[in-house]
Each structure stands twice: as structure tokens, then as C-alpha cells.
Amino acid sequence: MSAQPAPVAGTGYPWPIETARLDNGLRVVVSEDHTAPVVCVNLWYDVGSRHEPAGQTGFAHLFEHLMFEGSVHVGKTEHMRHVQGAGGSLNATTNPDRTNYFETLPAEHLELALWLEADRMGGLVPALTQETLDNQREVVKNERRQRYDNVPYGDAWLRLLPLLYPPGHPYHHATIGSMEDLNAASLETFQAFHARYYAPNNAVLTVVGDVVPADVIALADKYFGMIEAVAGIPPAPSAHLPGPATSPARETVTGTVPAPRVYLSHRTHPFGTAGYDAITVLATVLGSGRGSRLYQRLADGARIAQPDYVGAYGVDLAHAPAPLIVTATAKDGVDAQALKAGVADVLDSMATEPVTDAELERAKALLTTSWWRQMSTVGGRADVLGRYATQFGDAATAGYRLPQWQAVTAGDIADAARTLDPQSRVTLTYLPEGTAA
Amino acid sequence: MSLIATRPEPGSARPYSFPAIHRASVAGGEVVAAHLPGHLLATAALLLDAGAAREDHGREGTAAVLAKCLEEGTHHRDSAAYALALEGLGAELSVSVDWDSFRVGVSVPVDLLPRTVALMAEATRTPRLDPDDVARVRDDEATSLRMEWAQPGPRADAALRADLFGAGERYGRPLYGDPTSMAAVTVEDVRAFHGSWLTRPGVLLVAGDLDKLDLHELGAAAFAGTSGSPLSPEPALDVPIAATRRVLLVGRPGSVQSTLRLGHRAPERAHPDYVPISLAATVLGGAFTSRLNHLIREVKGYTYGIRADFAMTRRFGRFGVSSSVQTAVTAPALADTVGEITRTRADGVTEEELAVARTWRAGSLSVDMQTPGAIANALATLVVHGLPDDYYATLRQRLLDATVAEVSAAAAEHLHPEGLTLVVEGDSALIRDELAATGIGEILDVEI
Secondary structure: OOOOOOOOOOOOOOOOOEEEEOOOOOEEEEEEOOOOOEEEEEEEEOOOHHHOOOOOOOHHHHHHHHOOOOEOOEOOOHHHHHHHHOOOEEEEEEOOOOEEEEEEEEHHHHHHHHHHHHHHHHOOHHHOOHHHHHHHHHHHHHHHHHHHHOOOOOOHHHHHHHHHOOOOOOOOOOOOOOHHHHHHOOHHHHHHHHHHHOOHHHEEEEEEEOOOHHHHHHHHHHHHOOOOOOOOOOOOOOOOOOOOOOOOEEEEEEEOOOOOEEEEEEEOOOOOOHHHHHHHHHHHHHHOOOOOHHHHHHHHHOOOEOHHHOEEEEOOOOOOOOEEEEEEEEOOOOOHHHHHHHHHHHHHHHHHOOOOHHHHHHHHHHHHHHHHHHOOOHHHHHHHHHHHHHHHOOHHHHHHHHHHHHOOOHHHHHHHHHOOOHHHOEEEEEEEOOOOO | OOOOOOOOOOOOOOOOOOOOEEEEEEOOEEEEEEEOOOOOEEEEEEEEOOOHHHOOOOOOOHHHHHHHHOOOOEOOOOHHHHHHHHHOOOOOOEEEEOOOOEEEEEEEEHHHHHHHHHHHHHHHHOEOOOHHHHHHHHHHHHHHHHHHHOOOOHHHHHHHHHHHHOOOOHHHOOOOOOHHHHHHOOHHHHHHHHHHHOOOOOEEEEEEOHHHOOHHHHHHHHHOOOOOOOOOOOOOOOOOOOOOOEEEEEEOOOOOEEEEEEEEEEOOOOOOOHHHHHHHHHHHHHOOOOHHHHHHHHHOOOEEEEEEEEEEOOOOEEEEEEEEEEHHHHHHHHHHHHHHHHHHHHHOOOHHHHHHHHHHHHHHHHHHOOOHHHHHHHHHHHHHHOOOOOHHHHHHHHHHHOOHHHHHHHHHHHOOHHHOEEEEEEOHHHHHHHHHHHOOOEEEEEOO
């Protein structure tokens, strides 16, 4: 049986989308779907670690924590209590580009979610106390220890960013930030950060699920309409880069890791561009699944890499050329040099050996399934709509991504691969203690 | 104008329904399916009575090696050809092993499901199991496990499990074995495990738009070439509780955090008290607003998170608390944690707390079960634990009807703070004296 391509979709978003803009600038996106009795409320704030000036790194992420610690009408930890008490699930994430907050609940609790989100958009600052700030600083320090410092290879992303982006670039520092910066800042500095960025005209409210759009837009106005717009929100520092890096960058870390591991990385194109679509498909051909080149050649063929730890992926950042990261971990007895050479050979093969039809169709089929998997929950859909409304000004452009992946040709991938020149490559190597570099 | 001050009341509750369940007997096996009209994705999974409990002593990890070997080629094609065929449909095999079952699942756009199920069955029923491939996969798995065991957690989990269930018992050994037992798995072990347990028909779970699927066609593909009858389930184990509390220290020199694993034994999943037990655990440590998370994270700032739960399988359960705390606060964090468990056992839960737990667990049934994959997992729970088809349809009401008296009684009966095993994986030299000073329990060093 030959591999057959998945059916080509005309759109990646076959649900209705309605949009509105409140007088205070809040954009509202509603997508109605009565399949399940649930609703997701999602807010994208156009503030991330890229907005942080020197000396204030980690602020955007700390705010993600502070937003759960109470606002004028919602007591400390009441947000969690109300959402979970209604049967909902919730979370928030921060990355270099933006901060998002979202909760999925049984549909009859839509107004609860809107009330909670409005109260912390418009009423956080008066409720923010020194005690809360101090407590959440400690929580973030524990998060850093648990996720980055106490885990083998856990700090790879923290090390890659400054190698990929020059000092002063908004992506140069990691979102978790510096604990020293967090310690040094006063309560007033944090209050000012919220007042500056957590504004209705700097946010997109997306509601997906068992709702009627006109009701949602009226409710959005009821709960958010009185929050005043903020004038003069400062843009992020310039993300302009003159082109790919002009010289390779290398770092070797010797530490308590169980085996050598290598990361090869390039900055490519911003998320949302045709160039980045080609990188997305390229990364899937190269490093996603057992049929990928990395798996076939290094885990299966040469057997120098551990099968569970080979991969290639883009990090979907939209405001500057986004990273492509290629990684592998050595099998027992394989040294780091051999592994590094092997991974580089496979990465370089993307430019020198044309991608076959079977490789291309495999990658597109995997991307298609993963797209529909994201679309299978109201939460997945809401986040995608919020992203496209925030980053590209139009939620409906979410529907283009899947067809654009499907339109990528072998030639597009070859063009993209030629920009992954070893002369612009970042190489990060981990060595177990006691091994020579 | 100012922000709206009062919390809005909920609108009228939408009716809750679990998808209609369809069953079909096909070619010696059983198909259990849930109808999800309009869904673009569909999930199918083979549920086989071939869990890790069936592994031999000292060879724990056999099922995990077999799980990885399924994609190393079949009787019909080599591994590269298989990967291209399967991934060319946009599918990847999701193979999992737990104590009770061995599952192979796929999720794809619904029109691709029949071809994907045929490929899934090909790998499950007729894997090549070439000796060189099996040995290599075994070595990779041993390496992979060694990588995982370099992280904080697995050694603490193993110490707790051995203490609760006995190092000589299968349930007292880690679910996926340890690096030593994984390395000891032989080609013959893997082939024998496949021959004994993966060639019986088992159950095919399907969740998707059944208007576009033919269950007999799917079942025929899933059960082709199988033989043997279903195995009769073994009875649940007793629930022995230790007479005194003990601290097991697992050394991790230089660690900046202490990994905490507290636990004792508990009843099996099908136990009639399941609803009140799980609500008690929700109040104690299941929700962000739980007693433990409130005290240890929000008030004391000792940790990024802490949770308590009852993990329950077909034959046994265990109550457990897990967290990671800064090294310097290990002793007070343990004392506070034991204190909250003791308080919950002695005083039960309050109506206010239970109200949150009830509506959370009831509401999350709808929130959690949006996807075909989640529905297929729910079907698996019904089959593995012998629960009736209306189980999920009535679970919501049972959660909402649970009273303070029932849940407090379950806490009193099923929480045993005095018999807890407290495992601490961390920098023993830094924490031993302070732990001893608390008098929280006898301290023993454990080599793992």
C-alpha cells in the first residue's frame, strides 16, 4: 500500500468567526460551535519578554503569576477557586512575544469567566500588595529551579537565545528572566508595568464554544466596556536584524547530564511568513516522527543517537526571525564530536538532497493531523484565533495556515535549507562531567 | 463607570450527556465505540490485557521494550517502510503500558481511520521482532531509562513503591522497571510476552463520527489472525497500612531541591467509595485551591506546586503526595504536609470546600471529554475496571450528590497519616539532622 496524502483542506478553520471592537479598543472574536456544552475564554495580551528593558527581565512572566493573586473584586486565589469550582480548567503562559490567559468551562459559566478576566484587566493594580509580590517572586524562583536549574539540559533554551540573538535584541534574554532583576524591582515598578500593557486596546478577547456571538459581544461590552484605553503604549524595542548571523556561535556545557547532547540552531523567518511555512515543513521532514531523516539516519541507520531524543522544530515567534532547533542525544559510547558531525550532515542534506514526494507527503500528513488535533478542543481553537488576531490583525487568517503548509513544495524547502548555512549556525553541546570537550 | 462588582450567577446548565456507546462482537473480539457526530478526527485503540503486571520478576520493562519494537518492522515490511506508510496517513502509533493494559492507539482524520487501524493491527499482531532489533531497542530503552532516572523523581518513586508493596512483588517494582531490570530483558522475554498476551483479540475502542465508520470493518482488521479467549480478572489486593511513619532518605548530593513522595496503600479503582475518596483527595490536594497547595505554595512559598491523589488500578491503589521543595525548607514542608493530611482525616472537609470539589469534578467531565482521544480513554476505563455503560452518564450526578458526611467518612477511613512512608530525595547531608529533630518518623537511608 502506498502512502496516500491526507485530503487537502480548503481552510484550516471551517467554523464561523465573528468579530467586534469595543469603544475602548478591545477586540472581540467569537466562534460559535454547539458540539459540546463548553466554552473557552481566551485573552492575548500583546506583551511578552520582548518588551522588557534591561534590568526588568522576567517581569512579563511574573505578571502571569500576579494575575491569579486577586483584583479589586476577586480575592487572592479566588480566580482559581471560581473557575475550578465551576468545573473549568485554566492556565496562562508567557513567551517572548505575548502573554495569554485562558479558561475552559461548562458553557453556563461564560459570564463568570468574562467577569474574572475584566476584573484583573481593569482592577489589578489596587489589589497588588507587597506581600503578594514577595510571595510570587518566591514561586517563580521555585519554578526556575524546578524547570531549568534542577533538570539535566533544562537550561538549553536559556543558553540558545543569547547565542541566536545579539545583546539588546528583544529575544536575547529568556522569558523566565533574571532573579536579580525580579528582586531589585519595587512594587511601584510592577504596578506601572500592568498599567502600561494590560489595556483593552492591547488585548484580544476570544470566545469559542456553545455560545451565541451577539450575546458574547454584548457581555464583553458589559464587563470590559468601562475599562479605559491606555494611550501611548510603548512598542517593544526594535527587533530588526540585518539578516542571518554572519559567524557561527558555539558553547559547550559540562555538567551533570547522563549523555552528550547537541543542539544546532538557526534564526530563520518570522512565524506567519511563507519562509517560515517552508521551515515548518522542513523541520517535520527533518525531525518529526520515525520516518524523519534524523530518525532514519542517526537513530536507525548509523545508530549514534538515542531514538527518543532526536527532533527538529521551529519555535513559533512572530516578531523577528524565529529559531529552528535541531537536537540529538548520543547513544552509549558515542562521543559528542561524532554526534555533532552526524546531526550537521543530516541538516546539511536538506539543501543537498532534494526532498522526495514521500517525505513531503508524510510531513504534510503529520502537520495536518496535528492541526486538526489542536482544533479538536475549544481551547485549542480560541488560542489560534487569538494569535492571528493579535499578530496579524485578523483572526480569520488562521484558516490559511494549513493550506499554506500544504502548498509548500520541495523547491521551497530547498530554498529554505540553503539559508541554514553552517556559517550562521549556533551549536550548543552538553557533555557529562569527566569527559573531554 | 467602574468594574462590575458582583460575581455573575451561572446561566442554566446545559444538559450533560456522554456519547452513545455502541458494541459489536467481531471475529472473536469486541468493539466498544462512542458516537461523536461531526468530529473531524477519530481515535481507535486496541486495549489488550497485557499490562506490566504480567512481566516476570527481574525483567520489568519487557512490555515497554515490546511497545517500542512494534514499529521495528512487521512480517510485511521493514521499519522504514512501516514508518512511511503510517506517517503518510498522518498517524503515529501511541503505545502505552500501565499496570492493567497494553494499548496501541491512533488518531487521524475520520476518513483515514480504516487504513490506519489496519496498519495499527499489523504492527500489534505481526511485529517482526528480529533478535538484533529487539536487543538494540532494549539497549536504547535501558539508556533512555537511565536518562530519566538521572532526573529527580524516579528514584524516590521507586523507593516509595518498594516500601508500600514489597521489593519482591511486581507491584513493588517500578511500572517500567529500573535501568538494571530493563537491561536484563532478553529477546526471548519480549517474543514470549508478545506470543502470550498480544495475540489474543482484546477490545477495539473507537471514538468518532460513527456515521462515517463501519465497526465491523474496523473490528475485522483489528482482530484478524488472533486467537484465545479473554482472561479472567484477578481479585483486588488487601490494603495493609504500616503501624508507624517512616522517612526514607534517597541521596542526591548537591540538589537544590528536595523531591518529596509521601504515600500509603489504598483500595482499587472499582471500590464503591471511589466518588467520596476522589472528592476528599480533591479537597486535600487535587485542585489549585486545595489545602496543600494553599498552605505549602501560596502561604509558605516552599514550592512551585504540590498535589495529592489516589492512583487506582484494577487490583490496588495508593494514596500519594508529590512535590519538590527548596532544600532548606524540607523539614517544615514535610511537617506541614503531614499536618494537613492529619487534619483532613480527623476533621473531614467543609461544605464550602466540598462545593468547589463537587462542581469542579462534575463540570470537568464536560470540559475534559471534548476530544475523541479523551472519549476513547473513558471507554478504556469502563472496560478495564468492569464499569457499566451508564457509568459516566451517572457519575456527574453522583459527584454532585456527595455529602460532607460521606466525603469526611471517606477521608477518615482511607487516609492514614500515621502510617505514611515519607520519601525524601535530596542532599541528605544537609537535611538529615533537621528532619531528625522534627521527630516526624524514623529515618532510614535507602540505596537506589
